Amino acid sequence: MIETSARLLRLLSLLQVRREWTGSALAERMSVTERTVRRDIDKLRNLGYPIHASPGVAGGYQLGAGADLPPLLLDDEEALAVALGLSTVAVGPVAGIGEASVRALSKLEQVLPPRLRPRFNSLKTAISRIASPIDAVDPALLTQLSTAISDRRTLSLKYQKHDGELSQRLLEPCRLVDSGSRWYLVAWDTQRADWRTFRVDRIIGRPSERARFTSRPLPAQDLGEYVHRAITRSPYRYDLLIRVQAPASTVSEHFSTSTAILEAEGPQSTMMRLGWDSLDVPLGLLAASGLDFDILEPAELRQRAESMARRLQRAVGPTTPPNPIS
Template sequence: MLETSARLLRLLSLFQTHRDWSGAELARRLGVTPRTVRRDVERLRELGYPVNASPGTGGGYQLGAGARLPPLLLDDDEAVAVAVGLRTAAGQGIEGIGETSVRALAKLEHVLPERLRRRVSALNSFTVPMLHTPRSQVDASVLTELANACRDGERLRFEYRDHGGSLTRRTVEPHRLVCTERRWYLVAWDTDRADWRTFRADRIVPTPPHGPRFTPRTPPAEDLAAYVSRGVSTSAYTDTAVIRLLVPAERAAEVVTPSDGVLEPVDDTSCILRTGAAGPELLVVHVLLMGVDFEVIEPAGLTEYIRAVRDRLSRAVD
């Protein structure tokens, strides 16, 4: 059985990993009786941590918002990952996160053991980040609000401006946030349209209050990254194409981002690219700029358009 001080830290750690805990489950995790759990909860409250309790069979404990930040219990690899992640956070398209990351990193490095400071220092000193410049930035507070709604399973209300500039009001059941190299997206069930939708986070303006709680639905795909990639690179466009790139998928992934299209391995010499663009002209340029040999599978008309572009370029250099 854990000693009281160690058990309290373990209890705080459990509260950080899950929103709601039943007394019986906490007792099982800690190897104590439910009565001991109740006493430990009271000790945390005396220390200034607001632990909320709800009665009944569906009730339990949860850590509420308060004046004190609970201690984070990180193992060595987690601490290094957090420190390195903070240094690169400014390149991820979150508005105002750079200065905040520096402050958080300074606090973290202050308490890191020497062995971990050396690991972080080595990674930072001998790594050169090559980050894409974000096309758009999302406010950090908005991103946090979206993440909290996903975590808590609460309906989310917001105003949304689409690519055409039209403003609509949405009520959704948020599922996950997906981050590409340039943008953040929210995957959610749109209650008014009774279907799954993908929303750009930088176009979302939350309009609280949110709620009520909902029962999570089966997600639209097992691989949400591929699902969002298809939506933003192919499904969103009227002109789409299936292209065979004459390089392995691993090589193609070096020049094709998730926003450019979806890659499907074929063999050691080729792969399939499903992509789209706002018009055949942009589609041809889009594929040409990838810098690899290719063959058009569909649509057939794209091949004729490429021939016309070839002839136009030949006349320009004659």
């Protein structure tokens, strides 16, 4: 049985590396008869692999595209190349595929042979990036979080809040979300009995795994939108509402959609919501944008704008009246 299984894996590996094989070529590579090749092809078909056969002297066998991905059989160099590529994409700026890359990397690292791990780690440390996310995250941490999510394992970890305070958290991890510039973990905080969103780059050290947990109803159907709203408003002291007299596409050039929620009111008007711990910084950014805007909320922001306007007026001095025309 073991010999037959090994031979089937070998046959599947050969079918993956070449578009088409003749029966005689397969038999020669595997040191078996063509009859054995035909029997093994039938066994792979019974297992669900779509293997097409074309008749005639020039005919052969071809692995077709199926509903499910067959297991990839990689040699050492291929495994290292795939693992390194996945780890790069997982922490890179390519939006939309980071989470899938983490899941794939987690699966691959679980089966990576021990002899390849030192080479993999050496390759990772030897590569530098010029363009990188705002806050880099160790791919090993991402894969650990991804594995805990898949296994439904509670995690105990140290987390640094935005003010620098450290706290010990006991979390039931639910989902990793890639914003394009940062990684966020959506988890049930057992001590606060509520859902929370955590920046992965603020996790200190490596989490320790605890007991398994039972999945809970999600806080929202669209966790991407849930995280978007959480990171643009709820963690901050002030919740700002600004009407900008410009199209949403123009406003997004000055305020990233990862930090602000933009809602088009019309072709030349955009409602913008964002959170901030300071009032001066968003006022400065709005002024520097060169766009006309109206401050709707909060009242403190309007008062701060009036105070800043008076300060700027004092800085430039009294306005010189134009010379009368003689």
